[in-house]
Amino acid sequence: MSTQAARVLRVALRGEGILTSPRFNKGTSFTVHERKVFGLTGRQPWHVNTLEEQCRRAYDQLCTRETPIRKNTFLQSLKDQNWVLYYGLISRHLKELIPIIYTPTQADAIANYSHLFRRSEGMFLTFSNQDSMEEDFLEQTKGRDIQLFVCSDAEAILGIGDQGVGGIGITTAKSAIYTLLAGIDPSKSLAVTLDVGTDNEELLKDDLYVGWPHNRVRGKAYDEFIDKFVQLIRKHHPHSLLHFEDFGVNNAKRLLDVYRDQHAVFNDDIQGTGAVTLAALMSAIGVTKSKLSDQRILVYGAGTAGLGVTRQLRDAMVQLDALAESDANKRFYLIDRYGLVKESLGPKVRGDLREYVRPDAEWEGVPTNDRGEVELLEVVKRVKPTVMVGCSTRGGAFTEAVVREMAKGTERPIIFPLSNPSRLAEVDPKDANIWTDGKALMASGSPFPPCKNPQGGKDYIVAECNNALIYPGLGYGAMITQARSLSDSMIIAGAQRLASLSPALSDPDSALLPDFTDAREVNTQVAVAVAEQAIEEGLADVPWKKSEVHEHIVSGMWQPIYADFEYDPNGLH
Ligand SMILES: NC(=O)C1=CN([C@@H]2O[C@H](COP(=O)(O)OP(=O)(O)OC[C@H]3O[C@@H](n4cnc5c(N)ncnc54)[C@H](O)[C@@H]3O)[C@@H](O)[C@H]2O)C=CC1
Ligand SMILES: CC(=O)C(=O)O
Numbered sequence: 001m002s003t004q005a006a007r008v009l010r011v012a013l014r015g016e017g018i019l020t021s022p023r024f025n026k027g028t029s030f031t032v033h034e035r036k037v038f039g040l041t042g043r044q045p046w047h048v049n050t051l052e053e054q055c056r057r058a059y060d061q062l063c064t065r066e067t068p069i070r071k072n073t074f075l076q077s078l079k080d081q082n083w084v085l086y087y088g089l090i091s092r093h094l095k096e097l098i099p100i101i102y103t104p105t106q107a108d109a110i111a112n113y114s115h116l117f118r119r120s121e122g123m124f125l126t127f128s129n130q131d132s133m134e135e136d137f138l139e140q141t142k143g144r145d146i147q148l149f150v151c152s153d154a155e156a157i158l159g160i161g162d163q164g165v166g167g168i169g170i171t172t173a174k175s176a177i178y179t180l181l182a183g184i185d186p187s188k189s190l191a192v193t194l195d196v197g198t199d200n201e202e203l204l205k206d207d208l209y210v211g212w213p214h215n216r217v218r219g220k221a222y223d224e225f226i227d228k229f230v231q232l233i234r235k236h237h238p239h240s241l242l243h244f245e246d247f248g249v250n251n252a253k254r255l256l257d258v259y260r261d262q263h264a265v266f267n268d269d270i271q272g273t274g275a276v277t278l279a280a281l282m283s284a285i286g287v288t289k290s291k292l293s294d295q296r297i298l299v300y301g302a303g304t305a306g307l308g309v310t311r312q313l314r315d316a317m318v319q320l321d322a323l324a325e326s327d328a329n330k331r332f333y334l335i336d337r338y339g340l341v342k343e344s345l346g347p348k349v350r351g352d353l354r355e356y357v358r359p360d361a362e363w364e365g366v367p368t369n370d371r372g373e374v375e376l377l378e379v380v381k382r383v384k385p386t387v388m389v390g391c392s393t394r395g396g397a398f399t400e401a402v403v404r405e406m407a408k409g410t411e412r413p414i415i416f417p418l419s420n421p422s423r424l425a426e427v428d429p430k431d432a433n434i435w436t437d438g439k440a441l442m443a444s445g446s447p448f449p450p451c452k453n454p455q456g457g458k459d460y461i462v463a464e465c466n467n468a469l470i471y472p473g474l475g476y477g478a479m480i481t482q483a484r485s486l487s488d489s490m491i492i493a494g495a496q497r498l499a500s501l502s503p504a505l506s507d508p509d510s511a512l513l514p515d516f517t518d519a520r521e522v523n524t525q526v527a528v529a530v531a532e533q534a535i536e537e538g539l540a541d542v543p544w545k546k547s548e549v550h551e552h553i554v555s556g557m558w559q560p561i562y563a564d565f566e567y568d569p570n571g572l573h
């Protein structure tokens with residue numbers, strides 16, 4: 001039982017004020033005593049409901065909404081009304097409802113943000129208003145103990161690209177996942193959209209677009225705007241964690257590198273995706289009984305996530321298999337929109353991919369397309385990859401020919417189509433399962449149904465390899481220890497802990513990662529590993545021994561349970 005059940009909060013709001021505050025509203029669950037004290041007796045029907053009853057009613061209402069996007073809108077509206085009920089309901093139906101509030105459905109909600117708009121949530125910092133940025137920032141944060149900022153400039157939302165101000169929908173979703181899976185108190189986190197304009201012509205043409213209708217600001221002016229925001233966080237919330245989400249490929253890694261020595265910052269698409277993919281791969285090589293450094297890894301889509309995955313796997317080969325970094329780099333074959341990343345592409349290749357550029361000599365005699373590029377199928381034929389990871393946003397790119405070719409070169413092809421939402425997955429796991437005769441070991445970015453075993457026997461559960469399975473724990477482990485930074489070793493510790501929880505460890509025919517039904521327990525374990533590592537490395541700012549970490553992690557988690565309220569004019573509001 002949570003310690004929070006017996007919590008008493010002193011609250012300054014009364015009447016309509018408390019009923020319209022999603023943080024404090026309990027709807028029909030206000031007690032008779034609270035109704036008297038807070039002026040609610042005449043504002044509520046007579047019956048006092050339990051949270052359980054409220055959840056049943058809300059679930060019945062949700063079930064009348066027939067499409068995922070209508071369910072998403074219903075849940076958003078519930079979140080605007082009552083946080084405990086919203087989180088309580090989703091916690092009771094985690095596996096069913098995470099795809100509604102997160103990928104894949106949230107992608108549609110974001111793409112239609114200006115048309116679905118009812119009420120704003122989070123903080124909107126707009127380029128054209130930057131002269132008053134500090135004032136606007138303090139309006140929402142002054143006196144609040146904000147421990148987590150989740151921000152996006154919305155240039156690369158999931159796989160659906162530039163979504164302008166609609167990108168607030170990814171930061172609110174990622175914040176909600178922090179609460180659901182790592183118990184972050186929703187009053188202590190803030191979702192922020194950094195509206196620097198958009199290059200999405202559809203949005204710019206739309207007269208209902210609610211963001212700043214201007215082309216994306218870039219270069220020095222962009223950097224100064226972002227810096228202004230980061231310096232506000234450093235000044236007013238020095239111990240908070242700053243989570244970057246879905247920035248464009250030219251900014252994501254660059255901003256992480258600029259700020260990681262100044263503040264505890266985390267880029268989910270780079271570090272979270274890298275960590276969850278490392279865990280899935282460790283689990284897969286447990287099945288194939290091989291080492292990380294034995295793999296030939298093809299990464300299709302060398303953008304933010306592709307590079308994040310490559311670096312994380314490379315660093316793990318160095319740290320866990322004692323490979324020299326230059327040798328580890330050679331285990332990777334990167335493909336982007338211009339084909340294989342190789343020497344003769346010259347300046348077409350982004351600077352941060354340099355370490356993985358393949359020498360031209362290695363590709364002499366290999367057929368190229370009209371533009372002289374080496375395409376995916378030819379790379380597969382030549383390299384015989386043991387692992388193929390997709391982060392390209394190209395739905396269906398792992399064709400039947402590609403997958404069958406891969407299966408010729410390796411006994412158990414490891415195939416991770418990570419692009420979101422579901423329609424952008426590089427291959428539907430059901431097809432890859434058939435084309436490999438059930439041999440493929442798979443994990444996907446969005447949820448997919450289990451695959452039938454072509455030989456009969458039990459279905460193959462496709463693990464959901466989404467950073468949401470690990471980032472809440474990575475972030476919470478850093479936050480609770482007030483770590484000065486989220487180090488690479490803390491991330492590897494989290495990934496190893498996640499891999500140790502894989503069902504495939506005890507049964508090689510099972511999923512490569514734990515199921516999302518268990519995602520809260522999984523993230524708790526990840527947070528413990530991260531916090532222990534922070535203490536070990538001297539990065540933590542708490543006087544705990546490692547043996548005390550678990551207790552602190554669990555007792556620090558917010559639970560969707562109603563506290564008892566007392567009225568206090570100087571209390572919370
Ligand atoms: N499963 C997970 O946890 C995560 C999944 N993702 C997904 O990965 C995908 C990519 O995301 P980001 O890296 O943030 O985007 P990004 O835009 O930085 O990267 C996409 C890369 O794919 C390349 N690309 C485009 N067309 C291609 C083609 N035909 N062949 C090869 N490469 C091609 C682009 O040039 C770019 O470098 C998205 O669908 C996103 O939802 C991203 C983060 C986490
Ligand atoms: C999962 C995630 O972070 C993405 O698709 O961008």
Ligand SMILES: [Mg+2]
Pocket residue numbers: 158245246268269
């Ligand atoms: Mg993302």
